[in-house]
Amino acid sequence: MGGGRARPGRPDTSAALAADAYVYGSPLVRQLSAVRACLREGCGGLGPAPFNDFAHAAGPATPGTDVPSAASDAVAALAQLDLSGGPVRLHVPDTGGAYYVLQFVDAWTNAFAYIGRRATGTGEGDWLVVPPGWSGTVPDQVSGVIDAPTSVVSVVGRIACDGPADLPRVRALQQEFTLTHLGDRAHRTGLPAPDPAVPAALRFFEQLRMWMADFPAADADRAYEDRFQPLGLLEEGVSPYVSASPGLVRTLTRGLWLGRARVAEAARPAEGTGRAPGSWAMHPHLFDYNLDRTGVGTLASPEWKIPDRESSYLVRAIAARQELWGAHGYEMVCAQTYRDARGHRLDGAHRYALRFRRPPPVDGFWSVTMYDTPGHRLVANEADRYAIGDRTPGLVHDADGSLTLYLGAERPTDPAQAANWLPAPLGGFRPVIRLYQPGQAALDGGYVLPPVERIR
Structure with a gap:
C-alpha cells in the first residue's frame, strides 16, 4: 500500500x-x-x-x-x-x-x-x-x-x-x-x-x-x-x-x-x-495505524504499528471504509472466504464440510457466521441458527476428536451432521470466522484455517 x-x-x-x-x-x-x-x-x-x-x-x-x-x-x-x-x-x-x-x-x-x-x-x-x-x-x-x-x-x-x-x-x-x-x-x-x-x-x-x-x-x-x-x-x-x-x-x-x-x-x-484455493482472507494488522495514541489495554510493541507514518494514512482510510470500529488483531480477528477448496464460488445449493482437525487457537472463543452475498446479511432459516462455534451446545465431534461443520441450505438427514449444521442461503454465501482473543499461532500463520470442502 x-x-x-x-x-x-x-x-x-x-x-x-x-x-x-x-x-x-x-x-x-x-x-x-x-x-x-x-x-x-x-x-x-x-x-x-x-x-x-x-x-x-x-x-x-x-x-x-x-x-x-x-x-x-x-x-x-x-x-x-x-x-x-x-x-x-x-x-x-x-x-x-x-x-x-x-x-x-x-x-x-x-x-x-x-x-x-x-x-x-x-x-x-x-x-x-x-x-x-x-x-x-x-x-x-x-x-x-x-x-x-x-x-x-x-x-x-x-x-x-x-x-x-x-x-x-x-x-x-x-x-x-x-x-x-x-x-x-x-x-x-x-x-x-x-x-x-x-x-x-x-x-x-x-x-x-x-x-x-x-x-x-x-x-x-x-x-x-x-x-x-x-x-x-x-x-x-x-x-x-x-x-x-x-x-x-x-x-x-x-x-x-x-x-x-x-x-x-x-x-x-x-x-x-x-x-x-479456498484460503481464508484475514487481516490482523488492518488497525495498526494507531502510532501515537496507545492507552489501557493496547499493545504498543512494534509488530502492532505500521512503520511508515504516511503509509498508515492509507491503511487508516481503508479500515474506515471497510470496517469502522474494528478491533486490533490481538483482541479479535475475522477471516472470510467466498470459495471452496477447489476455487469454486460457495453456493447454498451444494453441501459443504468444514473440518477442524484442531480447534482454532483462542483464549476467548471462536465462531463461524453465515452471510449471503452480495449483501453480506444474515438470512432467515428453519433452524434459527446464524452462527456456530465452540460454545454451541450439542455439537458432535468425530471419533478422532476433530470437529466437522456442515454448510448448505438443506438440513442434513444424518442426526450428527444436523447437530453440526450451519444453514446457508440458496445462492452465494460468505462464511466469516471470528476469533476472540486469538492465539499467536492464529496471527502469525502457524495455524491455518481449513478450507471449505464441497461434498455434494
Whole structure:
C-alpha cells in the first residue's frame, strides 16, 4: 500500500494534494458522521442515545437486524462520549469470567484503549475517562484512568452470548454498564454542523476543515496537515468554501474523486497472491495505524504499528471504509472466504464440510457466521441458527476428536451432521470466522484455517 504523498514522477498538483487530504481526512469524517448518526437515529441496529449514555442491542444479531456483517455471537453495546464538559465515570460489572470488551475509539478512528476480559479482566470496576489535557483529581476507588486523545470518543462494546438461554444473564449485565458525567460544566448535545451555505460538492472538505480544528490530530501528524493550507483546510472562522473560486471548486472536486479512487483501489483484494484455493482472507494488522495514541489495554510493541507514518494514512482510510470500529488483531480477528477448496464460488445449493482437525487457537472463543452475498446479511432459516462455534451446545465431534461443520441450505438427514449444521442461503454465501482473543499461532500463520470442502 502506498502512502498519502503524490507518487514519484507525478507532479504534486493541487488536485493531487486534495486527494492526499481525502486519504488523510476521510477517517475523521466517517467517524464523526457515524457519531452524529448514532446520536440522531441510531446505527448498527441500535437505537439512538445521547452523549454519555449506552445503547444496547436486545440480543445477538438476527436477519431482522438488517446490518451487513452483523455479529451473531455477541450482543452489541455502543456509547458516544463527549468530554468537553469534563470526565466521565464508567462502571463495568463482574461478568464472572465471561468474555466482553469495551473498545475506545477517538475521532480519528484510533482504537486507543480496551476494557474487558483480555485487557483488564472480568471483575467489577470503575474507570475515569478524561479529556485531553485534563489535570484534575482522580476519585477514590477508581481502577484506572483512560486518557482520551479527543473530546469525543466512541465506546464499542461486545458481550458474549451463548444463545437464547443466555440472554437473561446478558440483559442483567447491560443494566450495570453505566456512564456518569463528572464534569463541572455541560457537555455537548451534538456535533458542530457545517455551514449550510457550503455547496454539496464541497461538503466533505468543510466537514474536514471544521472537525480538524475541533478534534486535533496527534502532534506528529500536524506537519503533514500544514501541506493542506492552499486548499483552505486550515482556515479558521468563516468557511472559505461558501464562495470558493471556480478554480478551487475544480481542484477539490477532482481531488475528492482521485482520493476515493485511490482508497478503493488499495482496498481491492490483490490477485495472484499465491494463496491456495479456498484460503481464508484475514487481516490482523488492518488497525495498526494507531502510532501515537496507545492507552489501557493496547499493545504498543512494534509488530502492532505500521512503520511508515504516511503509509498508515492509507491503511487508516481503508479500515474506515471497510470496517469502522474494528478491533486490533490481538483482541479479535475475522477471516472470510467466498470459495471452496477447489476455487469454486460457495453456493447454498451444494453441501459443504468444514473440518477442524484442531480447534482454532483462542483464549476467548471462536465462531463461524453465515452471510449471503452480495449483501453480506444474515438470512432467515428453519433452524434459527446464524452462527456456530465452540460454545454451541450439542455439537458432535468425530471419533478422532476433530470437529466437522456442515454448510448448505438443506438440513442434513444424518442426526450428527444436523447437530453440526450451519444453514446457508440458496445462492452465494460468505462464511466469516471470528476469533476472540486469538492465539499467536492464529496471527502469525502457524495455524491455518481449513478450507471449505464441497461434498455434494
